[in-house]
Structures are given as structure tokens and as C-alpha cells.
Amino acid sequence: MITSLIRRAIQAGFVIFAMTLIVFIGVNVIGNPVDILINPDLNQAERLRVVESLGLDRPLWQQYLSFLHGLAQGDFGDSFVYSKPALDVIVERLPATLELALCAMLIAIVVGLPLGLYAGLYPNRVSSKIIMTGSILGFSLPTFWVGLMFILLFAVQLGWLPSNGRGETELLFGARWSFLTADGLAHLFLPALNLALFKTSLILRLTRAGVQEVVMQDYVKFARAKGLRENRIIFVHILKNLMIPVVTIIGLEFGSLIAFSVVTESIFGWPGMGKLIIDSINLLDRPVIVAYLMMMVVLFVSLNFIIDICYTLLDPRVRLDGKG
């Protein structure tokens, strides 16, 4: 397991290296950050001064080298836009995104897994058919539309929940969290539900397909023949065996929830990272883009690693070192 961890860390290092190169070149291909960032009223001398202070006057390869140099000391550089360390800008918004993603994933699992199990075990019941039809809506309706509908229904018409923003927060582990206050939870509910909708349908359908496949297997038939209780058959023999693809999807989707929930974040005015990265790309704020993408690479690599550990727990035949 240790060697596997090391190997992955090295792989991640390569990915990050390649990514920083791509971003550095990419940003310069899109446009000149100077034209976007600098006040249009400035004269030539003032412009030069700013360009110099941002370090954009040097050739690209020099900028890249000094970036690598800073990186070696844990410094991602200062954001062009916010004039603060890029990492601080991102970390400020990390808790908001993290709790939203966790909450959405929790809803998706708690709702999707049991319903999928049910629909798989009893595929001919009317209720199962309703569930399956509902799940089609769940992943075919566009997120932004559902989000606006949620707001119109629950906030504007019924007035039950707040329409927008993060609400009150409470300090925990040095970060501010919404889920610790009632007001924060009320603000969290709609965006989390909005994000969860698609993931729920995905998990639901995946679980159902898995159940239908596993139910046919000889060991399930044998368990039944042995006279085991239905609960044991479902939760040990069936569930455990269909979890591998489900866990994979949960892991990857969790990553994408953290990295790419831009639409929901902007509709609900949720001050998370998704909105930040889009703004940064529009403003060509290179340090933030680079730091953000590096964090995402690390995130996805760690998630994959966690998923692999889950595999070994679920299926004793899987060995981390064997496959890599």
C-alpha cells in the first residue's frame, strides 16, 4: 500500500507539472492579462510600473521558472486580481464548496442507494416504475433551470427557504461553516438538493442495474437455497457486490461536485470555488488558475486512491500493489 501511495504521488507530480506548463502557455494564448487587469486610464509609464510589479514584463519562460522557484517554497504567487496569495484566495472559499458538495453527495447516497436497491429487487412494481421515470427527469432536466424553479417555488412563492447566499456561519477548525447553524442549514438545503438531483439519479440507476445483474448470480441463488434471511442476502451478498462501480462513481462525482459546481453556485449566490475559477479565467488571473487546478489534480488523485482502498475493503481479491 505504501509503494502504491508513493507511485501515485509521483504520477500526480507529473500531472501537476504538465498542467502548470499548459496553463502558463494557455493563459498567454488567450490574451494578455495586462490588457484585462490594468485600469484603461493609465498612461504608458504607469502601465509599465504595474506590469513590472506583476512580473509580467519578463519572458514567459522566466516567469515560469520563478513560479517553480516559489512553488518549491510553498508559494503559489499572488493573485493578479485580489493582490493576496492565490492559495489564500482559494482556501477562503474552500469550506463553502466543501460543505455544499458533501451535503449534496450525502443526499444523493441516502436517497439514491435505497431507491435503486428497491427498484432493482422489485422491478415490476408500479412504485419501481415511478422511481425509474423520476430518475430520468433527475438527470435530463438542466441544473440551472431546476435551480431557478426551486427558488421560484420554495423562496418566492412559498417563502419557506431563503433564495440566495450562505446565511450565518459558525467557526470550526479555523474555517466558517454553514451547517452548524439553523439559518445556514436553511440556506444550504436548496443548492445541495439542486446539485444532488443529478447525482441521485445516477447512483439510483447504477445501483438498480447492479442489483439486477447480481441477483441472477449463482451465489445469490445458493444463499437463497441455503435459507438465509432476505436481509442478509440483500445487504451482504447483493449490496457488497454491486458497490464497486457505485463507489467509483461516487468518488469521481464528488470530485466534480467540488471542482465544477459553478452553475449552482452562481444561481444560489454560494460563495464557493466554482465561481472563483470562472471569474479567474475571464480575468486571466493566472496564479489563481494554476493554484486551483493544482489543487484539483491533488484532489482527484487522492479521491482515486481512496476509491481503491474502498475496493480492497469491498472485495478481498483486489490488491492495491498488484494492479497499481
Added chain:
Amino acid sequence: MTTYVTRRSFHASVMALLAATAFCSPAFAQEAELRIGMASPITSLDPHEDSNSPNNATSRHIWDSLINRGGSAENKPQLATEWEIVDDTHWRFTLREGVKFHDGSAFDAEDVVASLIRARDKESQAFASYTRTIKSVTAEDAHTVVVETTGPDPLILNSLSRIRIISSEFADAPVTDFENGPAAFGTGPFKLVSYKPGDRVELVRNEEYFDGPADWSKVTLRQVPDEGGRLASLLAGDLDVIEALPAEGVDRVEGNSNLKVIRGKATRIVYLGMDVARDETPFVTAKDGSPLGANPFKDARVRKALLMGMNREAIVDRVMSKNGTVAHQFVAEGFFGHSDEVEEVPYDVEGAKALLAEAGYPDGFALTIHGPSGRYLNDSEIVQAAAQMLTRIGIDTKVEVLPWSVYSSKYSDGEYSLFLGSWGVNTGEVSNPAIAIVAGRDAEKGLGRYNGGGIDVPEINALIEKAASTLEDGEREQIQRELSNLIFNETWLLPMHNESVVLGAKKNIDFAPRADTYTLAYEIHDNTK
């Protein structure tokens, strides 16, 4: 038993009543909260770090300036009570006495010196256009400051209205100190409670504000860039005022008995620029694609035909959903340099065709119009509408729209033949857009930086330089009027429209929108009180 009301007892009871009401009314105002939905996020709370509208509007809640810039771009006293011109390059300001910072320390001349110099020397150079003429700032005594300029600067009052005065104690403080840090206080009408980046700024009333306390005890500036989300929050009652009410929400807000639409004129002008410099311009050809052999935009008749061919009323009415007014020159009536002698070119398809024929293009020609997308209100739609209208007068027009990050440098460097541009006239004077987009390009002097059409008219250049060094207001206004005449009667630019400020608000909100589009809680009043 009878009681006699003597004159004395009557007076006493009236006085008691008055005293009681006087005590009651502030208590009455104490429970008022205002939540404003801002359309664009702020990038920093450091008032000197970055100069953009949302930042500057936010900083005005917490910090004051020497000069108070009013809603129609007029200069009024704020921390300076009066000022005088000592000579061409020296201005003396008398500071208000008895003003205190939120932390209790007294405001004096040292704070002014430190703030102006900090804004001038900051690495970001965000306020350079306002501070570049400041040579030195000296405190004559605790309440008198002399500002020396590098040359005669008629716009110094406007410039000083942009620079917030911080406590001299924090002149060297980094950005983070102003964001929930020790330096986050000023002399302004509100005190900072907390700043949550990308989300909100929470403020409470400064009860000791020199100009009297605000109507609102608590103010929240929410940043809600998403149009749908902002509108929904207003409809749901989570926000009291929202900026930039989206056009599709106007009907809904007007139809709601608790809400209303507030409209005002902004100073942003949207225009089409033309390449008038090159002998052959890259995106204009004959209709069959062969080279035209000349640049038609060099002919004033062609430029006027283009303007005549565009139904700008329709663009304002349909594309902009009435959130704008047709423009004929840089600034609307009432602003500095507006001229009554600028000809208002009407929409006239036949007239436009006749002008084209007269200029030697009876069959028109073909061109590509360029524009940004998502930068200005309905920018790509405006370009498309203009293209259709030009096609109607015989100019086959193709449209190319690019993201701002790609477009911005290309249009200002003059790569296009016909292009959409826009300028926020932030001094309220004609000279401001003229310097940037009409003056002949001169990097040294900072002239014509956004002159994407390559306009270079000696007469205009001379007037622009003259306006920049004339201190006397009447004379300067006359120069700027002439400037308007020269630019627009020769159609060097095609003025399209001025954007409007459109806000959605609860019925009880009274607010006169400002030309600079700032939504200032101090100027918002509750009409039920």
C-alpha cells in the same frame, strides 16, 4: 374640580411632548436593516488597491474623501469644507474639524497626506489617473492641506473625490489588513462588521457621522452577479434593493404591488468605432469579396450614412428593453461639455443610401463588424442588430463576436474596421472619453490609448490639450462644447446609446440613481419614516 391651563403649564407640557418625540425618533430609526444586491463582485476592501465601480461604491460606505461626488458628478464638501486655488498648481483645502475615525481617533491633515500619497504610490497604480498630477501634499496645520500639482489640473477636485481617506497609522498596511483586519475603519457613515469574499460586506451605522446618522442601522452589501438569482432574491424579499435589474424582470417587478423599478441615467456611452486611419481597412471589401481599393470610412459622408442607417430608437427599445437612451454625443444634457449644436442624426434608410451613392458607393460594400460578448449590457445583441440595419442600407455586414479577454487588446490596438466600444465617463466631462478614444495616439502622454479607429485630427487634439490645462470652469466648458461639435458633427464615432441605471427595489425605498452607478446606502431613504 376644574384645572386651569395656564400659559406656563401649557408651554411646559408642549416642551415635554417635544422632548419625548425627540427621544423617540432615533429609537424609531434604530431597527432598520437594508440589504443591497450588488451586480458585480468586489475584489478588495483596501480602498486604494483596485479602482472599479463595485470596489469604489463599497469603500464609500466606510471611508470618506475630501470631496463628495454627487449623483450628477458635481463636487461637494465632505472631509474638506472649503477649498481655494492658490495659484495654477497649488490648491488649499480646509479640513472639517471634530471628525472621528470609527476607532475613536481624530481625523486630521496627516491622514490626508498619508492617504493621497499611499494611493499615488501603490504598486497596483489603480488610481494613477487621479493621482498622476499630484506632485506633493503638505499639511500646513492640523486642518489645512495644500496639494501641489505637476501642472494646472482642472480635474483635481474630481480626482480627490475618488481617493478615500484612511488613518495615517495604516499607510503601509497590506491589503489583508483592510479586510477584517486592524485597518478596516474610516470616517464614513458605516462601520465594517465583516467581509466575506465573494459573498457579502456587513456594516452597521456610524452614529457619530458628521453629516448625521444614516437611515439604516444595519446594511448588508450582497454580491449576487447572477441575474436570475438577484431577481429571485428581490421577489422573495431577501433583498431590499438590487442593482442592474435584468430586462426580463422589469415586468415582474412592476406587476408586484410591493416592488418598484427605479431608473436613472448613467454616464456610460456605447459607440461604434471605425477605422479612419488606414488607406485600406482589413474587414471591408466589395460585395464580391474583391478589394475595394479605398477605405470608405475616411469619407465623412459614409460615416454619416452608417449612423443614419441605424435605427437606434429600436435598439434601445427592443435590444436594451428601454434600459438606455439614444445618444448623440458623449454626455447627456446637464453634464459638462454637452453641446446643443451637435446635429441629431435621424433614422433614414433612403437618406443613408443617398449619402452612400454620393460618396461613390451606390451599390454599397461588404464588411465585418466586431464586438465583445458579455462585457457590456446586451453587447453581442447590439452588434447583431446594427449589422442587420447596415445590411438594409446596402452594406453586407457579417458579425464576429469574441470574448472580452480576446477582444479587449485587439480593438484597442486598432485591428478592426468597424467595432463596438464603450466608455464610462467617470469624470462627467467630455474630455475624459475624448482623451481615451478620440485623441491621436501618444503613449508618452497617455493619449488615445483606446483610439481603436486611429482618429487623429489636429484641431481635436489641440482642444483636448487645452481643456486639460484650463482651470476656469466656464472657459473649459466652452472648449469641451467645441470638442463635442467637432467629434460628432464630423461623425468620427457613431454614438449608439447611454446605458441607464435600472434598479429593482421595495416600495418603501427612495433612491435617486447616480450617474456613476454606485448604490450608496447613505443616500437611500425609507419613505415610510
